[in-house]
Amino acid sequence: MQIEPVKGVGSWLWDKEGNKYLDLYGGHAVISIGHAHPHYVKKLSSQLNNISFYSNSVINPLQEELAFKLGELSSYEDYSLFLCNSGAEANENALKLASFHNGRKKVIAFDKSFHGRTSLAVAATNDKNIQAPVNSDHKVCFLPLNDHEAFLDWFDDKTCAVIIEGIQGVGGVRVPEPSFLKLIRDKCNETGAIMILDEVQSGYGRSGKFFAHQHAGIRPDLITIAKGMGNGFPIGGVMISPSFKGKHGMLGTTFGGNHLACAAAIAVLDVIREQDLVNKAAVLGNEWIRQLSAMEGVKEVRGAGLMIGAEFDFPIAGLRTDLAYQHRILTGNSSNKNTLRLLPALTLLEEEIALFNSTLHKSLSKQLNALAV
Ligand SMILES: Cc1ncc(COP(=O)(O)O)c(C=O)c1O
Numbered sequence: 001m002q003i004e005p006v007k008g009v010g011s012w013l014w015d016k017e018g019n020k021y022l023d024l025y026g027g028h029a030v031i032s033i034g035h036a037h038p039h040y041v042k043k044l045s046s047q048l049n050n051i052s053f054y055s056n057s058v059i060n061p062l063q064e065e066l067a068f069k070l071g072e073l074s075s076y077e078d079y080s081l082f083l084c085n086s087g088a089e090a091n092e093n094a095l096k097l098a099s100f101h102n103g104r105k106k107v108i109a110f111d112k113s114f115h116g117r118t119s120l121a122v123a124a125t126n127d128k129n130i131q132a133p134v135n136s137d138h139k140v141c142f143l144p145l146n147d148h149e150a151f152l153d154w155f156d157d158k159t160c161a162v163i164i165e166g167i168q169g170v171g172g173v174r175v176p177e178p179s180f181l182k183l184i185r186d187k188c189n190e191t192g193a194i195m196i197l198d199e200v201q202s203g204y205g206r207s208g209k210f211f212a213h214q215h216a217g218i219r220p221d222l223i224t225i226a227k228g229m230g231n232g233f234p235i236g237g238v239m240i241s242p243s244f245k246g247k248h249g250m251l252g253t254t255f256g257g258n259h260l261a262c263a264a265a266i267a268v269l270d271v272i273r274e275q276d277l278v279n280k281a282a283v284l285g286n287e288w289i290r291q292l293s294a295m296e297g298v299k300e301v302r303g304a305g306l307m308i309g310a311e312f313d314f315p316i317a318g319l320r321t322d323l324a325y326q327h328r329i330l331t332g333n334s335s336n337k338n339t340l341r342l343l344p345a346l347t348l349l350e351e352e353i354a355l356f357n358s359t360l361h362k363s364l365s366k367q368l369n370a371l372a373v
Contacts, residue, residue, distance in 0.1 A: 001324055008035025011345050011352055013330070021324070022352060025332040029169065029201045029307070029343035032228030033271040037347070040231055040267040047263035055254065062262035069269045070239075073278075074210040076223070079239040080246075083257030087200035087226035088116025090236040093251055094222040095120045095161060097240065098194035100250055104160035107140045108151070112171030112335060115163060115198055124163050126171075127335070146180045155187050161194040162187075166202035166212030169343075172336030173302045173309025178216035185218045195220040200236070201307070204228035205272055205346055208282025208305030215304065228346075233264035277346040281305040288342075288353050295357070297364045299338075308342040309334065312364075316340045319367050327359045 003021070007014040011034060013021045023031065033040060054060070063083060071077040084090055099105060109115070109124040116122060122131055123138035143150045145168065155162070162184050168174040188195040197220035202212035206228060209215055213223075221243065226236035236256075255261075272278060285305035292310050293301045300311040312319070315337040323329045332341035344352075 001321075001330075003324065003330075010034040010036075011348050019328060021328045021330050022355065023330050024342050024344045024348075024356060025330045026228075026343050026345055027232070028332070029206065029227045030230075030232055031345045032204050032206070033231050033268055033275075033277070034345040034347040035232075037231070037267070037271055039271055039274075040264065043263050043267035043270075044233070044260065047260055050259075052260045053255075053258045056252075056257060060257065060259060060262065062259055062266065063257045066257075066262045066265050066269070069266060069273075070237075073269055073273055074239075075214075076219075076239055078242050079223070080242075080244075082238045082240060082251050083261070084236045084238070084253050085234050085255050085261075086116070086236045087198075087224065088118040088121045089253075089256075090200065090224035090226055090238050091115040091121040091124070091163065091196070091198055092118045094196045094224050094238045095124065095163065097222060097238065097244065097250065098161035098196060100247075101194060101244055102160055102192050104158055104193070105139045106156075106159050107138070108154060108159060108162045109140055109142055110145045110164055110168070111142050112145070112168055112174065113142070113163070113165060114168070114170035114335075115165075116200075145174055146177045148180065148183055151180070151183060151187070155191075155193070157191045159188075159191065159193040161196055163196040163198060166197055166199045167207060167303060167307055169201035169307070169341070170335055172311070172334040172339040173307060173341060175212075175302060175304065176216075181213055181216040181218050185220075188221070194222060196222045196224065198224050200224055200226045201343070204268070205278035205281050206305055206307045206343070207303075208278065208285055210278055212304065212307070229268060230261060230264040231268050233261055235261040235265050272346070275347065281346045284348065284350065284353065288357075291353075291357055292360075295361065295364070297368055303342075306342070306344055306346055306348065309336075309339045310342070311336070311339045314338060314367070314371055318370075319363055322363045322366065323359065327363060329356055329359055
């Protein structure tokens with residue numbers, strides 16, 4: 001989009017001409033606690049004035065504080081945390097860890113999955129357009145999401161890992177059924193395969209639970225995180241179950257877990273806790289899903305909490321452009337051309353949702369009239 005944002009506050013952005021936009025996309029689900037949240041700005045500024053970086057060969061107590069707060073808020077107190085810089089890196093390391101752990105190579109991923117653009121993460125991403133020939137040597141097979149039979153057919157004792165998004169994001173906001181996640185958990189338990197939950201987009205409270213897979217009541221072996229974790233500061237991580245034994249050289253990073261990144265991630269967790277944002281995402285988001293489902297012209301609404309995909313009977317490119325340029329509301333698309341993706345800050349207000357709904361209603365009527373001509 002030809003928009004150049006220069007300032008943000010809460011769920012609002014301003015471009016260089018001074019136009020104001022309602023941001024319902026958060027730059028791909030990254031803005032979790034709103035733009036320029038005062039606590040975040042204060043924490044990062046004061047960290048910058050002290051020390052912004054030193055290598056992982058020295059002690060950095062911020063990493064411990066971050067791991068402790070994350071464990072507590074997510075109910076994964078017993079998991080360890082490896083810190084890196086992005087979602088792709090988190091998945092790359094998770095897949096490596098899985099293979100280090102059981103010595104196997106075969107990976108199961110799912111149709112329409114997106115796990116990142118590094119070598120193994122992109123091999124587990126169901127999009128040939130972003131895979132280079134060098135990525136094709138990895139042993140990854142793609143199965144239809146929620147297809148129990150296909151999964152049982154392909155899963156065997158040579159399977160190293162199953163990687164699945166808590167809710168598929170890029171693929172068009174598709175939710176794995178709880179029974180499907182439970183099946184994967186059970187089969188992995190039987191053979192020692194590793195269950196990796198990619199919560200890069202669906203995590204950090206967005207779905208109305210800290211992690212989307214917690215709606216299914218399962219516990220994966222590895223959980224990958226990024227996006228909302230730093231509210232815009234690049235940081236990612238792998239949460240690792242206690243059954244993994246670390247050995248020297250397994251994981252490493254220069255920038256991962258640096259002081260500034262930790263300060264950003266700690267500020268995000270502080271705000272999520274203080275403003276009760278996980279519960280708010282559940283209440284606000286689920287009501288929003290109900291309202292959108294009842295709107296004329298909307299074919300289907302998928303998702304949970306504030307991770308929402310609204311599908312229409314027509315490609316949404318024109319609708320998105322109208323919302324952005326005529327009404328100054330930013331939304332997202334997905335690999336499914338008919339699905340509008342909503343990934344706002346978890347601090348979104350009820351009146352901002354109401355503004356979007358009435359605008360969508362108007363814009364939708366215009367689109368439907370144009371299509372009818
Ligand atoms: C589910 C999921 N996993 C991984 C990634 C990759 O994250 P990054 O772009 O930070 O490498 C993304 C990015 O969109 C994602 O949506």
